[in-house]
Amino acid sequence: MASLVSVRYNSEGIIEYISVDGHAGIKKIGEGYEVCIALSSITQAMQRALISKVGKKHLICKIENANLSLRLKDFDKLEEGKKQEYKIVSEGYLIGIKELIKEYPDYIKYKEER
DSSP: OOEEEEEEEOTTSOEEEEEEESOSOOOBTTBSHHHHHHHHHHHHHHHHHHHHHHOGGGEEEEEETTEEEEEEOOGGGSOHHHHHHHHHHHHHHHHHHHHHHHHOTTTEEEEEEO
16 A cells, blocks of 8 residues: 655645645565655654744644645745745655656556646
8 A cells, every 4th residue: 555645736826735645655574664754754754844934823734644645824924934935845855755756667556736
């Protein structure tokens, strides 16, 4: 079983929703854990960085079992500098995730909506 990373963009090309569902392809004891740990670490670091940069009132975060989702709200109300920080952190996250997927395509799947 692979994790699914879903990303949705708004009409302005801003990432408005990210979710990571499931464990990253753990097949048997000792196999796949490093991918799951890497995906979880990158995702939680991104979540904490975004909260630090734009504040909790602009992000709706949920972590349950093997699922994390993050939804941006009121992007238009952010100061210009915070908008830029949001873009840098969220786009940097996607670069890291896509590189991880290149190395472990059987463990992580990616879906994008525009």
